[in-house]
Amino acid sequence: xxxxxxxxxxxxxxxxxxxxxxxxxxxxxxxxxxxxxxxxxxxxxxxxxxxxxxxxxxxxxxxxxxxxxxxxxxxxxxxxxxxxxxxxxxxxxxxxxxxxxxxxxxxxxxxxxx
Amino acid sequence: xxxxxxxxxxxxxxxxxxxxxxxxxxxxxxxxxxxxxxxxxxxxxxxxxxxxxxxxxxxxxxxxxxxxxxxxxxxxxxxxxxxxxxxxxxxxxxxxxxxxxxxxxxxxxxxxx
Numbered sequence: 001x002x003x004x005x006x007x008x009x010x011x012x013x014x015x016x017x018x019x020x021x022x023x024x025x026x027x028x029x030x031x032x033x034x035x036x037x038x039x040x041x042x043x044x045x046x047x048x049x050x051x052x053x054x055x056x057x058x059x060x061x062x063x064x065x066x067x068x069x070x071x072x073x074x075x076x077x078x079x080x081x082x083x084x085x086x087x088x089x090x091x092x093x094x095x096x097x098x099x100x101x102x103x104x105x106x107x108x109x110x111x112x113x114x
Numbered sequence: 115x116x117x118x119x120x121x122x123x124x125x126x127x128x129x130x131x132x133x134x135x136x137x138x139x140x141x142x143x144x145x146x147x148x149x150x151x152x153x154x155x156x157x158x159x160x161x162x163x164x165x166x167x168x169x170x171x172x173x174x175x176x177x178x179x180x181x182x183x184x185x186x187x188x189x190x191x192x193x194x195x196x197x198x199x200x201x202x203x204x205x206x207x208x209x210x211x212x213x214x215x216x217x218x219x220x221x222x223x224x225x226x227x
Contacts, residue, residue: 034215043218094212106156
């Protein structure tokens with residue numbers, strides 16, 4: 001069955017420390033991968049995406065994610081977080097399986113501490 | 115920039131009422147979606163539409179219906195609201211199915227009492 005797993009429901013981290021938010025998926029077909037961020041009382045915004053090509057993708061605000069096909073992972077990283085990065089982060093996958101379908105993980109709440 | 119607008123940020127309805135949630139996008143996207151978001155469950159797909167008057171059930175369609183009479187507008191209908199439909203509802207649109215990212219509205223927080 002196709003699925004997306006975000007193992008960490010909450011991640012507290014001190015300001016200026018590095019962070020990694022984990023995402024694993026299960027699929028026997030090709031995938032497209034996305035990370036979205038949700039700030040309080042807002043909808044989700046695209047943070048970055050992997051469609052093809054280089055397995056390392058970056059966002060404009062310092063996040064990066066690496067597609068690892070052998071480990072079926074797409075972990076999100078930032079070398080130094082800011083208070084403003086406090087938000088909920090969702091990993092999403094679409095599968096090339098007849099009808100494309102977007103499946104979301106359950107989200108990871110990142111809390112940056114001063 | 116794509117704008118997806120949900121007509122209400124907060125709604126409070128009574129059990130048994132018929133509820134309409136409206137969503138409009140301004141980028142001529144073919145595909146539109148309705149999700150509900152609940153703590154610990156992430157986003158779950160209720161319905162989606164890939165063209166005007168076309169719709170398909172998502173993972174949790176029970177108790178919901180949708181309407182897409184115009185390309186830019188996608189409505190979610192709760193035929194008879196129940197307390198277990200209290201949730202955050204998110205509308206989204208996209209251009210290329212599966213490849214293009216989703217563009218989300220700010221959500222409607224519905225409370226059914």
